Amino acid sequence: MTGKVLPLGLPLAIGFVAQLAISFTDAALVTRLGARELAGVTLALSVFSMTMLFGLGIVTAATPKLAAAHRSRDTGAVRTWYVQGAWLAVLVGLLGTAVLWQTRDILTLLGQSPSSARIAQRYNTGAAVGLPFFLLYVNARGLLTGVGRPKPVTWVMLAAVPVNLGLGCLLTFGAGPVPGLGVFGAGLASTLVRALVVVAVTAVLLGGGFRELALRGARLVPRPAMLLDLARVGVWIGARILLGEGFLPVLAFFVARFGADATTAHAIGLRLESLVVVFALGFSGAATTVAAWARADGDWRALRDLRSSLLLIGLVYSLGLSAVILASSGFTGRVVFGLHEPKAEGMLHKLVFLVVAYFVVDTLITMSMGYLVGLSDTRLPTLVVAAGYWVVGLGTGVLLSELTPLDFYGLWLGVITGGCVIAVFVFARTGQHIASLANSTTEEAPE
Known part of the structure; x- marks a missing residue:
């Protein structure tokens, strides 16, 4: 089964990294405009990311x-x-x-400064129209993954990174007779690149390599019943992604009570975890496809083997990378994130052990959630994620940080506790699906 998951998961994982690189490219370009612009675009990307993730979850259905x-x-x-x-x-x-066209009002309502909100609005005004193109790409990626051939979308997304850099430089800063458009230009560049990605992927799908799908003959007629079916499942996926991805950023408000150094260490820990766990999203997508294949075949053994393969791949990846992170934590803090405050650096050195522990748990959860999506099991997992992080995790973290000498480290211990609750649920839930399919197969077998 590992032989099925790896060929699907690796191209998808690389594609997710390339996708993340586009946002990092935009932030890197805007850095040259000044600190105010960078702060505003960072807020804009936060709003864009939350909106994008919710939409991604719905379309993933x-x-x-x-x-x-x-x-x-x-x-x-x-x-x-x-x-x-x-x-x-x-x-x-x-x-x-x-929603993105209301970025300024959203950020102002959340207490951000009017100047930062205005800058964020300028970026998202340019980037907002790119969201439908991005979701069309997600749908095409789902098709290619579903038929077991995801490499073309990976190559397209990798090619999009340097194109975004070049187009972003041109529209942000200008060149010759072309005037620079500032942060609006950076957002507009990402929209144009996402549109080009859709054009390229569509050309691939309509080309000779996928002639057997006969997509040229597809009827482009919406079917409300099917759309509602997808939305019914997808809304839960989107909500689960938001509840999971949004938990650590919200935790920053509780960490802030312990001072600027603790907030700095938490922010770096959050960024580090988000960078390394993105690779697991590719294997989550692979798990969705393989689980759907197994259910279509009525093959409970394939479901069982898939769970074992995900556990093996997840542990090897997360534990191996955790060892690298721990060995290079000093270099990462000083060189990669530019941390030079001795107290904050000491806090990060202690926190990194909790970050990698959460990384291991989060990797296993991320991969296994893809398994459940493949079986269209989305409602209960979303409710468990909500309870695991926002009730058990947050509640435990607040108690440990307030009633013990652990301070803000107690908040991260709470996060890990909540993650473990979710991980245990997911393992048990996948076992239920395996047993259910095995029983139904046995009942249908001729005597």
Whole structure:
């Protein structure tokens, strides 16, 4: 089973890293405009990321449908689900664009300064229209993953990184007769690049390499019942992603009570964890496809082997990278993140042990959640994530930080505790699915 997961997961993981690099490129370009602009664009990217992640979750609901249809050799169903996923991407993307056009009001309501909110609005005014294009890319990636051939979208996304850099430089700073547009130009560049990505991926899908899907003959008609089916499952996926991804940033408000040095250490720990766990998202996508294939085949052994493979890959990746992070924590703090305050550096040195512990747990959760998405099991996992992080994790963290000498480290211990609760649930839940499929297969077998 590992032989199935790795060829699917590695290209997807590389694609996620490339996708993250586009946002980092925008931030790096804006740094040259000044500290105020960087602060504003950082806020803009936060709003954009939350909106994007929710939309990504909704559109991801099409992936198991596409994978199951492909496994059943029903190319008509593949085309239909792909078209409905595209319609969903456009509809959700347009709603998200409307939200992003209100970035200034959202940030002002959250207590950010008017000047930073205005800068954030300028960036997202340029970037907002790129959201529907991004979600169309997500739908196409789901199709290629579902048919077991994700490499083309990875190559397209890798090519998009230098294109975004060049176009971003041109539109942000200008060149010759072309005037620079500042932060609006950086956002506009990302929109244009995402549109180019969709054009490139569409060309790949309509080319000779995927002739068997006959996408040229697809009927571009929305089917409300199918759209509602996807939305019903996808909203829970989007909510689960927001609840999980948003927890650590919100925790910063509780960490702030322990001083600026603790806040700095927490911010670096948060950035470090988000950078290293993104690779696991690729294997989460692979797990979605393989789980959908196994259910379509009625193969409970494949589901069992998939769980074992995810556990093995997750532990090898997270423990190996954790050892590297621990060995290079001093270099990472001083050189990569520019940390020079002795007290904050000492706090980070202690915190990094908790960061890697959470990284191991979070990696296993991320991969296994993809497994459950492949089985369209989304509602209960979302509720458990909400309870695990926001009730158990936050509650335990606050108690440990207030009632023990652990200070802000207690908050991270609470996060790890909540993560462990979720990880245990996911392991048990996947076991239930394996047993259920095994029982149904046994009952259907001829005597």
